[in-house]
Amino acid sequence: MTDVRIGRRAFLRGIGTVAAGAAAASVTACGDDDAQPRGNASRSSKTLVVRDIGGAYGEANRKAVYEPFSKETGIRVDVVNIPRYAQMLAQIKEGRPQFDLIDIDMSALARFARADATLELDYDRLANARNAGIAESLLTSYGIGKNYWxxxxxxxxxxxxxxxxxxxxxxxxxxxxxxxxxxxxxxxxxxxxxxxxxxxxxxxxxxxxxxxxxxxxxxxxxxxxxxxxxxxxxxxxxxxxxxxxxxxxxxxxxxxxxxxxxxxxxxxxxxxxRQSSGFGIPKGARNVDAAYRLIDFALRPEVQSDFAQAYPMGPVVPAAYRYLPREAADLASSPEHLYTGFDxxxxxxxxxxxxxxxxxxxxxxx
CATH class of the missing domain: 3.40.190.10 (Periplasmic binding protein-like II)
Known part of the structure; x- marks a missing residue:
């Protein structure tokens, strides 16, 4: 049996032992194919295209992750909302995905990996994942967890x-x-x-x-x-x-x-x-370096906290709870819920x- 439970003691220790530690680019939500970036001509090293589901979840990403990341790095984040797994897989298999980074549930990322459609993650490029208390089940070769629901x-x-x-x-x-x-x-x-x-x-x-x-x-x-x-x-x-x-x-x-x-x-x-959304990098991504930078940015405790306040999903980084007001902390990974649920x-x-x-x-x- 695969042990996929949150490491509860490690998570609780992480909550209690935190060391506090260019103009904003536009974020474009694209709902139809005609509006989505196509080909190398529309993609520069200063542009990262992320696939997420849009809606209130996408708006929370824009507010808590994409815009602060762009402001800090100068990398513009564009968004595509491709709803179907099969459509994304077909683009990857054709060698021309319209996205550099996939934000989707971990089950879908596992399916992408079985289809040999994602890159194996290099955790040496993800400093904020190291010793952060993230559950082992979310630190996979094909994707890394980002938020619990x-x-x-x-x-x-x-x-x-x-x-x-x-x-x-x-x-x-x-x-x-x-x-x-x-x-x-x-x-x-x-x-x-x-x-x-x-x-x-x-x-x-x-x-x-x-x-x-x-x-x-x-x-x-x-x-x-x-x-x-x-x-x-x-x-x-x-x-x-x-x-x-x-x-x-x-x-x-x-x-x-x-x-x-x-x-x-x-x-x-x-x-x-409990389940988790996560990040994966598709094979054929044109801006892999920027993808790693955004993943690492999104795993900062304060960024995890900002997202949880914008959308009711729990941080995967326990230190984020030090930044969350008590009234905003009734979430899937909250300390009081760790022993009453399962992954x-x-x-x-x-x-x-x-x-x-x-x-x-x-x-x-x-």
Whole structure:
């Protein structure tokens, strides 16, 4: 089994032992092919093209990472928002990727590596990764983690009697918590087999390799109460706000705007499934040096803190928590959540995703 848990003691030590330590360039978000940089003529050594997902996440990158990096280095950062893995892989295989650096989840970076589409990272060029307390599972040959997020349970707080669910076992307890449920579809990420196993009593540190047969038997017990298998991050909050479901898995942070507006919603963190976005450098990248410089810049504790304040994803560098105000630190890698959740095993899912997804689709149709 691959140990993909955060090194909790090292992370907590890192939080407590920190040594404090050209004009701003434009950042262009490109959503269509015609607007994206093409060919050597449109790319200079002073321009770095980064692929990210855009939206609020891209805006947080612009504010916390790209613009400060450009101001310090004089390197302009352009952005392309290519949504599909297959499209990115095709560009790399053709030897003409439109991006020098990929910002994407670590599972996708593992898939790129299996397709021989990314460069092996030279950690001698990443000074801020050394002795920084970053989890070993995020220091891979094909990519390095940059921010944590988590899938957690969200629920309505206006339940009769004021009871609140405390675990995934409560999600499966339809007598104590009667009402509709919602869960993630494989179109949005790995099926939530881990939550079923936790509900059935499997300890956090014994989840992997997943007992797929057992997980589907547990899923059978709640299937009739699942009103929707959601495919995007906004849907769970909408379903909860409208009262169409009582409980739902959700990407932490996505319903925050609804909560701030007064919607009767809350999270519980027990059994949170942590994942990480990360950086990888595609083969054929035209500005590899600038890519390394941006990765190293983004791993500075203060930059990690700035990003976490702009977007609700947890730092991978524990020292960043020294810069975060307390009210902004309810994140996937927060010290209080390290012992209540687990890290998704990227290697297991990359190897088993196709088979599990096929079985899940057959289960959902049955």
């Amino acid at each position: 988590a899938s957690v349970m969200a629920y309505r707080t206006d339940q009769p009697g004021g009871r609140a669910p405390r675990s995934w076992a409560d999600f499966w307890d339809t007598r104590a918590f009667p009402g509709g449920r919602a869960m993630q579809s494989p179109d949005a990420g790995p099926p939530e087999l881990e939550f079923a196993l936790l509900a059935d009593g499997v300890p956090l540190d014994r989840l992997y390799p997943l007992d797929v047969d057992r997980a589907f038997r547990v899923l059978d017990a709640v299937k009739d109460d699942v009103r929707e298998f959601w495919v995007d991050g906004a849907t769970p909050g909408d379903l909860l706000e409208r009262g169409q479901v009582l409980l739902s898995s959700v990407w932490h942070g996505r319903p925050n705007a609804l909560i701030k507006r007064g919607a009767p919603l809350a999270y519980q963190w027990n059994g949170a499934r 998704l095993d990227v290697d297991w899912w990359v190897k088993n995703m196709e088979a599990v997804t096929k079985r899940w689709q057959e289960w959902a149709r049955s």
